Amino acid sequence: MTGAEVLFFVLAALSTASSLLVIFQRNVVRSAMALVLTLFLIAVLFLTLEAPMVGVLQILVYAGAIMVLFLFVIMLLSPTLLERRQRFWWRFGSLTVFILLLEFVFLVSSTSRRGTQTASLSASFGSPELLAQTLFTEFVLPFEIASVLLLVAIIGAVVLAKREA
Amino acid sequence: MIVDLGIIAAKALLVLFMVLNLAGVLGWIERKGSALIQDRIGANRASVFGFAGLGLVNTLIADPIKFLTKEDFVPPGGDKLLHTLAPCLALFPPLVTFAVIPFGDVLMVGDRAINLQVANLNVGILYIFAMASLSVYGIVIGAWASDNKFALLGGVRGSAQMISYEIAMGLSIMGVLMVYGTLDLQEIARAQGSLLWGWLPVWGIFLQPVGFLLFFTAAIAETKRIPFDVPEAESELVAGYHVEYSGGKFLMFFAGEFAEIVTVAGITTTLFFGGWQVPFLMRDGFHFPWGGTLLLPHLAVVILQVGAFTLKVVFFCWLQILIRWSLPRFRYDQVMRLGWKMLLPLALANVAVTAVLIVGLQKVL
Numbered sequence: 269m270t271g272a273e274v275l276f277f278v279l280a281a282l283s284t285a286s287s288l289l290v291i292f293q294r295n296v297v298r299s300a301m302a303l304v305l306t307l308f309l310i311a312v313l314f315l316t317l318e319a320p321m322v323g324v325l326q327i328l329v330y331a332g333a334i335m336v337l338f339l340f341v342i343m344l345l346s347p348t349l350l351e352r353r354q355r356f357w358w359r360f361g362s363l364t365v366f367i368l369l370l371e372f373v374f375l376v377s378s379t380s381r382r383g384t385q386t387a388s389l390s391a392s393f394g395s396p397e398l399l400a401q402t403l404f405t406e407f408v409l410p411f412e413i414a415s416v417l418l419l420v421a422i423i424g425a426v427v428l429a430k431r432e433a
Numbered sequence: 434m435i436v437d438l439g440i441i442a443a444k445a446l447l448v449l450f451m452v453l454n455l456a457g458v459l460g461w462i463e464r465k466g467s468a469l470i471q472d473r474i475g476a477n478r479a480s481v482f483g484f485a486g487l488g489l490v491n492t493l494i495a496d497p498i499k500f501l502t503k504e505d506f507v508p509p510g511g512d513k514l515l516h517t518l519a520p521c522l523a524l525f526p527p528l529v530t531f532a533v534i535p536f537g538d539v540l541m542v543g544d545r546a547i548n549l550q551v552a553n554l555n556v557g558i559l560y561i562f563a564m565a566s567l568s569v570y571g572i573v574i575g576a577w578a579s580d581n582k583f584a585l586l587g588g589v590r591g592s593a594q595m596i597s598y599e600i601a602m603g604l605s606i607m608g609v610l611m612v613y614g615t616l617d618l619q620e621i622a623r624a625q626g627s628l629l630w631g632w633l634p635v636w637g638i639f640l641q642p643v644g645f646l647l648f649f650t651a652a653i654a655e656t657k658r659i660p661f662d663v664p665e666a667e668s669e670l671v672a673g674y675h676v677e678y679s680g681g682k683f684l685m686f687f688a689g690e691f692a693e694i695v696t697v698a699g700i701t702t703t704l705f706f707g708g709w710q711v712p713f714l715m716r717d718g719f720h721f722p723w724g725g726t727l728l729l730p731h732l733a734v735v736i737l738q739v740g741a742f743t744l745k746v747v748f749f750c751w752l753q754i755l756i757r758w759s760l761p762r763f764r765y766d767q768v769m770r771l772g773w774k775m776l777l778p779l780a781l782a783n784v785a786v787t788a789v790l791i792v793g794l795q796k797v798l
Contacts, residue, residue: 295512297512297515297574297577297578298512298514298515301515301518301570301574304570308567311563320554320555320556320560321555321556321559324554324556324559324560324563325559325563327563327564327566327567328559328562328563328566331563331566331567332563332565332566332567332569333566333596333599336566336569336570336573336592336596337596339570339573339574339577339592340573340589340592340593343573343576343577343585343588343589344589395555396555396556396559396616
């Protein structure tokens with residue numbers, strides 16, 4: 269195994285373990301922190317895949333901003349321990365996981381039969397310049413639509429907050 | 434291979450060592466400096482055999498001994514694991530941020546070129562902001578795990594303040610990125626070596642004065658020090674988010690704050706004050722605009738650059754301490770108003786004006 273492979277397996281094992289911790293941890297704040305750790309480890313995985321931009325944005329947006337708001341809400345509402353999960357949801361969840369697992373196995377087996385296709389990366393792969401160029405030329409319309417959507421969400425949040433007060 | 438790894442490890446250790454030590458020295462400078470500003474004598478009790486003259490050395494030894502021998506108390510209703518984790522989360526981001534800050538140009542040893550920067554990321558600035566966004570967790574988790582209402586209030590205040598000022602800070606440096614056209618900090622530092630009109634170094638401060646003021650204000654707010662220390666606010670919240678901390682864990686919060694000061698100084702130097710650039714110093718020596726040249730050996734140039742970077746960083750550390758002991762604390766609503774209603778619109782206006790100027794100058798030239 270090369271160094272990169274060792275790194276990948278260590279990171280993959282750690283992120284799987286921490287994401288399992290997210291769902292098996294009863295304490296909400298600890299569960300949220302485990303999710304932060306998972307997102308952080310996945311960002312490191314992106315770094316090892318020559319995509320520093322995606323990795324850094326993953327930390328900046330998910331681990332650094334969205335999870336902080338999660339914690340903010342948890343702290344303000346302060347639920348200490350979750351109640352025991354109801355039987356129906358437990359069964360529903362297990363069934364979903366089982367189906368997804370089957371799909372995953374099918375996907376993995378079908379790709380390995382086809383053989384893996386490899387191509388060398390271009391030197392500017394994952395660079396901010398390339399990303400910006402694609403975003404502002406080819407995908408400029410979806411980009412603008414997404415920003416309008418976010419603006420609507422912000423205005424909606426302000427309206428809701430004003431009505432409360 | 435082994436040599437390369439060794440060089441990387443040596444650079445990482447050197448930077449870590451320098452930042453931690455500067456943070457420790459700042460702990461003493463802050464006490465002595467505040468005494469100077471308030472016309473007191475300041476820390477003079479840590480003496481060895483009655484000799485307090487070596488105040489710095491004595492305090493540097495006495496402080497850790499004092500902190501580490503104190504009782505480490507965890508509130509009975511608190512969360513022991515998270516209570517221990519929080520100070521680590523507070524100390525981690527400022528220490529790793531320095532990895533992308535270049536402290537010199539390229540050092541040539543034989544035919545091996547060593548880039549004087551621990552990690553050369555092409556998204557260096559985004560990395561800094563990613564780490565800054567992680568530093569919220571130290572406060573939030575510490576506050577929550579303490580099972581204390583004052584601490585929780587401090588934590589809520591701190592997280593809201595840091596998220597708000599992150600936005601203003603991110604927008605304030607957008608102008609710098611537009612001017613130099615890169616996210617790579619080493620490239621930004623190199624770009625600041627060229628001259629405008631043949632004599633003025635194109636440092637960020639000359640091209641983006643408004644950006645500098647906005648960035649420095651927002652960065653001080655991110656370090657949560659006076660005038661922005663509402664998460665601590667000892668007259669309202671006792672000590673805010675770290676009220677339930679003692680001993681070694683408190684020392685880590687304390688060291689984290691000083692490491693943040695050093696990091697802010699490093700980023701300010703790199704973005705706005707030329708990084709390791711010395712005015713008119715090129716790779717082979719000084720080229721003065723009035724005609725003289727002074728050729729220097731390579732090693733002397735590198736030492737001058739690293740020295741200049743260190744000097745600038747120390748200056749900005751001192752400036753932050755000066756600001757902390759000169760200004761009164763804002764009220765919480767004032768902090769929020771300043772961030773959202775003053776800094777954010779000004780930063781947006783700065784981006785717009787910079788964009789118009791850049792496009793306009795390109796059309797003219």
